[in-house]
Amino acid sequence: MANETEQLVEQLDCLIIGGGPAGLTAAIYLARYHRRVAVVDNGNSRALWIPISHNHAGFPDGIGGADLLGRMRAQAEQYGARLINGFVDAIEVGQDCFLARGEGLALKARTLLLATGTENRRPNVNPATHRAALDRGLLRYCPVCDGFEATGQAIGVIGGNARGVAEAMFLRTYSDDITLLATEKIEIDEDDRALLGGAGIRIEERSLEGLDFGEHRVTARLQDGTELGFDTVYPALGSDSNDALAQALGLQMGDGCCIAVDQKQRTSHAGIYAAGDIVYALDQISIAMGHAAIAATALHNDLRLRDGQMRAG
Numbered sequence: 001m002a003n004e005t006e007q008l009v010e011q012l013d014c015l016i017i018g019g020g021p022a023g024l025t026a027a028i029y030l031a032r033y034h035r036r037v038a039v040v041d042n043g044n045s046r047a048l049w050i051p052i053s054h055n056h057a058g059f060p061d062g063i064g065g066a067d068l069l070g071r072m073r074a075q076a077e078q079y080g081a082r083l084i085n086g087f088v089d090a091i092e093v094g095q096d097c098f099l100a101r102g103e104g105l106a107l108k109a110r111t112l113l114l115a116t117g118t119e120n121r122r123p124n125v126n127p128a129t130h131r132a133a134l135d136r137g138l139l140r141y142c143p144v145c146d147g148f149e150a151t152g153q154a155i156g157v158i159g160g161n162a163r164g165v166a167e168a169m170f171l172r173t174y175s176d177d178i179t180l181l182a183t184e185k186i187e188i189d190e191d192d193r194a195l196l197g198g199a200g201i202r203i204e205e206r207s208l209e210g211l212d213f214g215e216h217r218v219t220a221r222l223q224d225g226t227e228l229g230f231d232t233v234y235p236a237l238g239s240d241s242n243d244a245l246a247q248a249l250g251l252q253m254g255d256g257c258c259i260a261v262d263q264k265q266r267t268s269h270a271g272i273y274a275a276g277d278i279v280y281a282l283d284q285i286s287i288a289m290g291h292a293a294i295a296a297t298a299l300h301n302d303l304r305l306r307d308g309q310m311r312a313g
Contacts, residue, residue, distance in 0.1 A: 011036075012036045012038050012108065013037060013111065013303060014030055014036075014111045015109035015113070016040070016115060017113070017114055018278075019043075019045060019069070020288065021069070021072065021288045022115040022289065024075075025296075026292035028072070028076045028081070031076060031080045039076065040088050040102070040107070045069060046118065046277070047068065049141065050064060050145070051135045053146075055145055055148075086103065088105065088245065089101070089102045089103075090248070110303065112271065113273045115288075116243070116278050118242060118277045118283070119239060119242065120238075120239045121240065122235065125211060129213060133213045138218050138231075143171050150171065150231070153230075153231035154177045154230045155178045155231065156178075156228070157171065157178060157179070158208060158234070158235045160181070160188065161187050162188065165195065172200075179201070183207065183208050206223055208222060209223050241258055249272065259274040261274050265291055265298060266298060266302075273299050274291075
């Protein structure tokens with residue numbers, strides 16, 4: 001990606017903030033609609049965590065997150081989208097335009113598309129170990145994406161609350177050897193305990209002290225020194241939306257931390273659209289790409305209407 005200076009760029013039709021699957025899909029669509037579009041991204045898309053995905057349609061042998069994003073970036077640039085390495089930390093709302101600023105950035109756009117995504121809460125593991133564990137399939141975050149790969153394995157689920165219960169029960173589709181772990185203490189009610197018990201899912205009452213990753217196995221160290229072995233571990237610790245810009249813009253939020261949108265991915269503020277994991281939906285690449293296609297097309301048609309190129313209705 002090219003770096004931009006503080007010089008104000010010629011007005012864009014759309015500024016996309018976030019260069020994950022949603023943002024890049026929108027950029028491809030808008031560039032092919034002959035729109036002047038730029039994507040600002042700081043290189044931290046959650047898709048980069050994916051060592052290889054086997055449920056992304058069209059790649060029967062799987063594709064890694066970095067490879068997928070690289071292909072999407074090349075495709076967007078091929079049609080004229082500008083990709084900018086940076087971080088937008090403030091947006092000024094003007095008359096029929098927006099001015100986005102960040103370190104070395106000043107971009108003026110008629111519309112905005114927010115695709116800022118979310119961040120998973122991680123267990124206490126150093127970054128290098130975390131990356132290596134992901135690559136070996138010892139640490140996984142998305143049972144919808146890769147539960148199939150954990151079929152028949154001994155699985156640890158970290159999350160001593162209702163969220164952990166839900167993830168453990170979902171994974172029961174793939175394995176009958178599942179243990180629920182907690183970083184502090186188990187806080188689940190009797191109904192959930194009965195649900196887990198009926199499914200044959202073990203509840204470990206002792207707190208998790210740490211994780212050690214070997215070549216093929218994960219060791220969970222408990223507070224009393226006991227060690228449990230697993231083939232893979234799923235943290236069910238929740239996630240945090242990258243919603244600072246949405247909050248600063250006063251956008252209506254749904255479910256507390258996700259941007260509320262209509263059926264065309266329009267937000268509560270005219271000229272601002274949202275797509276991907278920052279919108280309340282199933283967090284999947286295919287969903288993010290679908291959001292982006294809808295948002296980009298609505299945005300293009302809304303600009304056509306604004307410019308008198310089509311009739312309302």
